Amino acid sequence: MENPPEKELASVSITSQDESNQSNSSTQMSVEEKFKIVRSIGEECIQEEELLNLLTKKPQPICYDGFEPSGRMHIAQGVMKTINVNKLTSAGCKVKIWIADWFAQLNNKMGGDLNKIQTVGRYLIEIWKAAGMNLDGVEFLWSSEEINSRAHEYWPLVMDIARRNKLPRIMRCCQIMGRNEQDELTAAQIFYPCMQCADIFFLKADICQLGMDQRKVNVLAREYCDDIKRKNKPIILSHHMLPGLLQGQEKMSKSDSSSAVFMEDEEAEVNLKIKKAYCPPNVVDGNPCLEYVKYIVFPWFKEFKIERKEENGGEKIFTTYEELIADYAKGDVHPADLKPALSKALNRILQPVRDHFKNDENAKALLKRVKCLAGKMNVEERFRIVRSIGEECIQEEELLNLLTKNPHPICYDGFEPSGRMHIAQGVMKTINVNKLISAGCKVKSG
DSSP states (O other), X not given: OOOOSSOOOOOOOSSOSOHHHHHHHHHTSOHHHHHHHHHTTOSEEETHHHHHHHHHHOSSOEEEEEEOOOSOOBHIIIIIHHHHHHHHHHTTOEEEEEEOHHHHHHTTGGGGOHHHHHXXXXXXXXXXXXXXXXXXXXXXXEHHHHHHHTHHHHHHHHHHHHHTSOHHHHHTTGGGGTOOTTSOOOHHHHHHHHHHHHHHHHTTOSEEEEEGGGHHHHHHHHHHHHHTTOSSOOEEEEEOOOOOSSTTOSSOOTTOGGGXXXXXXXXXXXXXXXXXXXXXXXXOTTOHHHHHIIIIIHHHHSSEEEOOOGGGTOOEEESSHHHHHHHHHHTSSOHXXXXXXXXXXHHHXXXXXXXXXXXXXXXXXXXXXXXXXXXXXXXXXXXXXXXTTOSOOTTHHHHHHHHHHOSSOEEEEOOOOOSOOOHIIIIIHHHHHHHXXXXXXXXXXX
């Protein structure tokens, strides 16, 4: 097994065998060393001075991270979260991972079926165990259980947050659910940001360690502190969001399997996805392959190895990302060099996860159930995917009715073969066709 960063995991048990080891190693660090490790996780930190002060005064601060169990796990959620959690625990932090099963139900994930959502949640925990997450100092908490057991604490807090905020302010937080302000939301979804804001205080979090897409609700929590005259505000440590692998994809999508590498993808699937990934020569900005190297490969291995024939430049090991992008921008490293090296590194990271789900009977059965559930997309999700393609739809009611009655509607697209293909016809059509297929449509072109 490849060693995960910061610590080699001896067991896949959730229960820590010796939490004192992690505590002892972290107490030997200076505050500056702890700050450097914790700060390295965030693309943004609000506020750095508060983080330094927290680490100075509190030897084991509480970090909050959460997720909706809503399908298969992509590599950012699997590997990047493992890297970040291992960094936090190495610096002495206690990490509370909030399994937001009730929130997934509110957001109508898995058709709003709580049993299915909880099955997915157990699967995600199993992946982190297999990937090498350092479970010393990590606590997994199910929102449904915790809220039910302490309802007298939770709901008054939610109500107070809701009472102190106007609807437009709450609507601006809809991004946290993968929605936008223009989407037609249920009343439950409008209530969602107030609940997520309450989670931060309910879990007594010192640090909110979530993605940049969750920034608005974390800022809402700090504003709530101002409103109630609370001095100690939660520190926001927002990590980078990996883009999709295809051109024009700002983020990965679980509904588009080609947009990301998933944690249980086979070696051949990883190789094919990286081979097809957008990776323009000499271009660093907006290059998803380079982002994978920066945020996954370098933190894991501390280096990036390119293997090629002597006549093509020979083998080279990069020890810093800056060195790699300098060579890439000059053309000394070509996409044909980068992609095979990236595929090989990702497969080395993922192999222990594959082995676990092949060799452990419980894990194997869990993955089978999750794949089955992920394939059963509800009508609302299919409608949202299909409707997102069109600038105009005549008529939306008919489209929703069609998707309700027909699991595999036929979509027609056509073109005249008349010369070279521009990028809209090439890339935009690819994106749209992939969306249609992911929603169960059959596409006919003529």
